Amino acid sequence: MQEKLEALCQFVQNAADVGDLQVATERLRDHYDVAHIIYHWVNSVGERFGAGTYSQDWVDRYVEKDYLRMDPVILGCLQRFNPVDWKELDWSSRAARSFLREAVAFGVGNQGLSIPIRGPSGQFALFTASDNCDDYAWATFVDENMRDLMIIAHEFNKRALDFEQGGDSAPAPALSPRELAAMTYLAKGLNRAQAAKEMEISEHTLRVYIEAARHKLGALNTTHAVARALSRGLIVV
Amino acid sequence: MQEKLEALCQFVQNAADVGDLQVATERLRDHYDVAHIIYHWVNSVGERFGAGTYSQDWVDRYVEKDYLRMDPVILGCLQRFNPVDWKELDWSSRAARSFLREAVAFGVGNQGLSIPIRGPSGQFALFTASDNCDDYAWATFVDENMRDLMIIAHEFNKRALDFEQGGDSAPAPALSPRELAAMTYLAKGLNRAQAAKEMEISEHTLRVYIEAARHKLGALNTTHAVARALSRGLIVV
DNA sequence: TTCAGGCTCCCCATATCTGGTGAGGCCAGG
DNA sequence: CCTGGCCTCACCAGATATGGGGAGCCTGAA
Numbered sequence: 001m002q003e004k005l006e007a008l009c010q011f012v013q014n015a016a017d018v019g020d021l022q023v024a025t026e027r028l029r030d031h032y033d034v035a036h037i038i039y040h041w042v043n044s045v046g047e048r049f050g051a052g053t054y055s056q057d058w059v060d061r062y063v064e065k066d067y068l069r070m071d072p073v074i075l076g077c078l079q080r081f082n083p084v085d086w087k088e089l090d091w092s093s094r095a096a097r098s099f100l101r102e103a104v105a106f107g108v109g110n111q112g113l114s115i116p117i118r119g120p121s122g123q124f125a126l127f128t129a130s131d132n133c134d135d136y137a138w139a140t141f142v143d144e145n146m147r148d149l150m151i152i153a154h155e156f157n158k159r160a161l162d163f164e165q166g167g168d169s170a171p172a173p174a175l176s177p178r179e180l181a182a183m184t185y186l187a188k189g190l191n192r193a194q195a196a197k198e199m200e201i202s203e204h205t206l207r208v209y210i211e212a213a214r215h216k217l218g219a220l221n222t223t224h225a226v227a228r229a230l231s232r233g234l235i236v237v
Numbered sequence: 238m239q240e241k242l243e244a245l246c247q248f249v250q251n252a253a254d255v256g257d258l259q260v261a262t263e264r265l266r267d268h269y270d271v272a273h274i275i276y277h278w279v280n281s282v283g284e285r286f287g288a289g290t291y292s293q294d295w296v297d298r299y300v301e302k303d304y305l306r307m308d309p310v311i312l313g314c315l316q317r318f319n320p321v322d323w324k325e326l327d328w329s330s331r332a333a334r335s336f337l338r339e340a341v342a343f344g345v346g347n348q349g350l351s352i353p354i355r356g357p358s359g360q361f362a363l364f365t366a367s368d369n370c371d372d373y374a375w376a377t378f379v380d381e382n383m384r385d386l387m388i389i390a391h392e393f394n395k396r397a398l399d400f401e402q403g404g405d406s407a408p409a410p411a412l413s414p415r416e417l418a419a420m421t422y423l424a425k426g427l428n429r430a431q432a433a434k435e436m437e438i439s440e441h442t443l444r445v446y447i448e449a450a451r452h453k454l455g456a457l458n459t460t461h462a463v464a465r466a467l468s469r470g471l472i473v474v
Numbered sequence: 475t476t477c478a479g480g481c482t483c484c485c486c487a488t489a490t491c492t493g494g495t496g497a498g499g500c501c502a503g504g
Numbered sequence: 505c506c507t508g509g510c511c512t513c514a515c516c517a518g519a520t521a522t523g524g525g526g527a528g529c530c531t532g533a534a
Binding site: 080095220228 | 387
């Protein structure tokens, strides 16, 4: 078992492209004998990337309906740190329940464990295992394999980060200290006058920072700039 | 060995306070027979928090000199995802070399492995093991224990997050679908007119959503509301 | 030394946002 | 049945942000 884990990690580490990661999810699914294994993420530019065993129909449907924005698994994991069983999530809204019904109809499975993974620059990814079984069987599976799945999830993300960095050559828009401070105060809800007072500079000067940050971040307005700075992990509120 | 890992994880999970985490680092140090084990982080408010086996002298020195801002381990890990051996870091600057000399003099150790861990809301922590030994011995140690250390690092962070969240009691205000959509478009940089057009409603209506979201989030203005929605994981950009 | 980049300050006119108040229709749960 | 939450629309006046211009100082790297 332990050797098998090593072998799977090795396979992921040696993946030459996204296709190999796809194959890795299939091997993992077979190895753990579950319905699905999925790894996916949204990078800093908003491009989606994923590898998994879901049916193409479901993936298409998911993208078409922009379910990313309301999927309780995504929303729940964004707020958490540790692996989360789907049962612990909030399925109370009507939208969530109809989503769940549809997902099950597409063969996603009624049980799931999702592991949130965060990388530099606000990167966020999700590694998920799902299956069709009763609560007890699932609890047993989770109990036995959680640790291994966490390790594998990290291997996936490591490799995916390699692909990304090779691909788009990380724009890395470093903001100057004052620009970061300005963004931070704005993100905290201060208006320009207040932020300027806090930074002990004139409001005019503050504006220069905000505009500089906007340009560096390729943002359309202040709110956009703050949103980007936040989601790229440049500032923390 | 495996049972020992479980026991250590259990101990961390059951930690009642920061003091217990401190004890955990000591146990880990003894168990792995290394010079030091350290877990530390900077939370969203900029408060430092840490548990570890470094001498008080070194900790004081570190804080006094504000080494956090130039420590190559910190700077390197901020840009990486996977565990990093200190040898892989950039020690080329003069400041870095003198820092290293000083650290070794304080008994920190000449070898180290640091595991960066990221949580929700930009939280960043570091779990480090360090020792005094030759490269070969260290490579062997890393090879054998990296996985376990990653798991333990996660346990530490999980518990630390519990401590933090226990303090500030996040109420988690739910936004309605339209409010979420409004926040999302604003986070994407659209102004009210554009967002309204996108949502196919009047700008007046959109304003109602924005104000509702502002109030629910306890935000002072639109930018603040978007920032909160983002950092609480309510929306995705 | 030169030069780029960060930090600081200023003006003007227009676009945009904000705060308050008011109203009607729809749907689910008590 | 009725209350509460959600979705939709409207007006107004004042506060705030935006876009573009110009200018001087300081520091560290080429």
